[in-house]
Amino acid sequence: MDNPLKAIEEKKLNFFHIKAMFVTGAGMITDGYDLTTGSLVLSLVLSSLNLSLESVSIVLFASIISGNAVGALLFGYLTRKGRTKFYGIDAALMIVGALMQAFVSTPLELALARFVLGIGIGADYVLTPLLMGEYSNRKDRGKLMGLAGGFMWIVGAILSTLATLLALNFFPANVAWRVALASGALPALFVLYERTRIPETPHYLAFVKGDTKELKEKYGVEVGSFGQSLGQRARLLLRSKKLLVPLSLAALSWYLYDVVSYSEGFFGPNKIAEFIGVSGIVFSLIVNAGFSLPFNFFGAVLSDKVGRKVMQAIGFLGMGIPLFLFPFFDKNLAVALVLFGLSNSFSSIGPGNIIAYWGVEMFPAAVRGLTQSITVLGGRLGVITTTLLFPILLESWGVPTVIVMLGILAMVATGITLTLKEMKGKSLSEVEREYLMDTGEFTAKSAGSASESSDLK
Template sequence: MQEPFHNPLKDYEEKKLSLFHIKTTLIAGAGQIVDGYDLTVAALILPALESYFGSSLLQLSTMLFASIIAGNILGALIFGYLAKHGRKRFYGIDAMLMVFGALFQAFITSPYQLVILRFLLGLGIGADYVLSPLINAEYANRKDRGKLMAISGGFMWNLGALLSVIATLSLSSILPTDILWRVVLALGSVPALLVVYFRRKYPETPHYLLFVKGDVEELKKKYGLNVNKVSVGKVMWNVILPTLLLAALTWYFFDISAYFSAQT
């Protein structure tokens, strides 16, 4: 008879929901706010961009969304690989990319500059797609992990989209069109800027310290957990792959409907 799996982090996993869990969820969700804000606001200010640059609406919309989505893909691939060398090490670089990409949109003088900046913004968002859910899951307790992931993911994305609408409508009555689009695009940097400092303060996740780095001394120092080093076996792809593919396909279809709704 096969022995049940022993979880060396059981004491941490079974902790009750605390302020630490809530704070890490909100900080993780800030990246999703940026994503929801920037993808939605681009659709809202397209007519103003067309009027300013004189390009066709179709050409501008294609450049805006293709550039940020391309950045998403590349950022997720690069930082997905880098995450195995440390979660915390890169948990701030993604936010800095988002700050830079969003803020400097206010100073562009050509559509091509906007495309470059939105690509950089996409890199940061793609990196955050990997890092924030991963880190939030590893910080969370077992009982509330699903709820915390849902809050930092889908809920925060929609909150960002809503904030973009509120910001655009509110400022459209007091700012001229040629200033309005610069301001609302740059405002996408605010959520990312607010969390850069806080993300760097958080300790490395307990799962990374134990299962990847094997640093039990740091685990004891940061989390008060007394565990022995563990030997991680080979990944059972035949078990994981079907669930992984199903989850990826479900998310893909959700993104298609969500992004299409945001642009129509």
């Protein structure tokens, strides 16, 4: 098969790519913002609503993560009908869910608000990497997906820390946590309009919708007809071992990553920070601004040069070793902070950057929304595991033992990563060829170049 989208995939990095990165990345800012705020105000919510640690964990975290799972599966399925068709809806859900938190008076109301918020964020976990991947050029796809994903998440976490600090200084405690949580609506609000105007992706038009007219008008390329319907191709693909094995491994790697990273993220600014003798806000700022953000940026850039698999494997290993060493230095504040900083640095440079690539890059367009939603679901199950088990383990085993366990899980994830397929420098159209061309499911007519009217020019 000649690549009908070659001219688009070989374009140099341009303004459209950068704009798309910010418009799509706003959802990740919202996620990082809201989950970090939840961890920072955990003790205030606990006392304000008279909850135990286990109960407040369910109200603040299990609710939003359950919403993530629902949003990922629902919107992953809906991407068959269009990548951008529902892109404003997820932002609207994030805005409504965040604002609802300002007016709650019971744990049930707070859990419901965060569930609504979680649906929007879960949808964004599918749509942001999918859209960014299908808009990107081949050579810069890794850095664009990384910056729109993990990097923006950390930006959201830092903004959340600063906003929480301001809220605590200007409002009484019972109001401050509501203001901090509700302010998470701002990132999604800023991009709601742009999300309703963003164009449909060329890969969807070429390989899913098969809309020759729109593809030619927007991107200046032509694609022939498909031999089977989308539904027939999707069912065939989902029964294929060629798809199921790598999909399962990708989802498992995300599961393990979220078990480890969210255990640190949810409870680090309170229980772990308290254990080593530093305030939660200081702990969060040091870890995110001093370690995570710069390393995440370099990880995004390096993913197109070094490769996804190598970066993620190194990242998991670098996460695990400092955590494994933690009990030997847990009484030394400076060393404990450095160990957590190193763990977060390697997390950012590796899986924190790359974990969301696999569901998009390894699979063809007909099922890409679904494969991405399944890998997201793997991650959300990891967060739910953390939410339900981590408070119990902290109480039963103590901080040092639990941290060692997390280090071991990170090392296991290193081995799983090495089984995944390297996607560095590979065009998404090559993925179509690998999965579909052998069965003669479609033919494509390539165009020599994209027209000057292309949205990606």
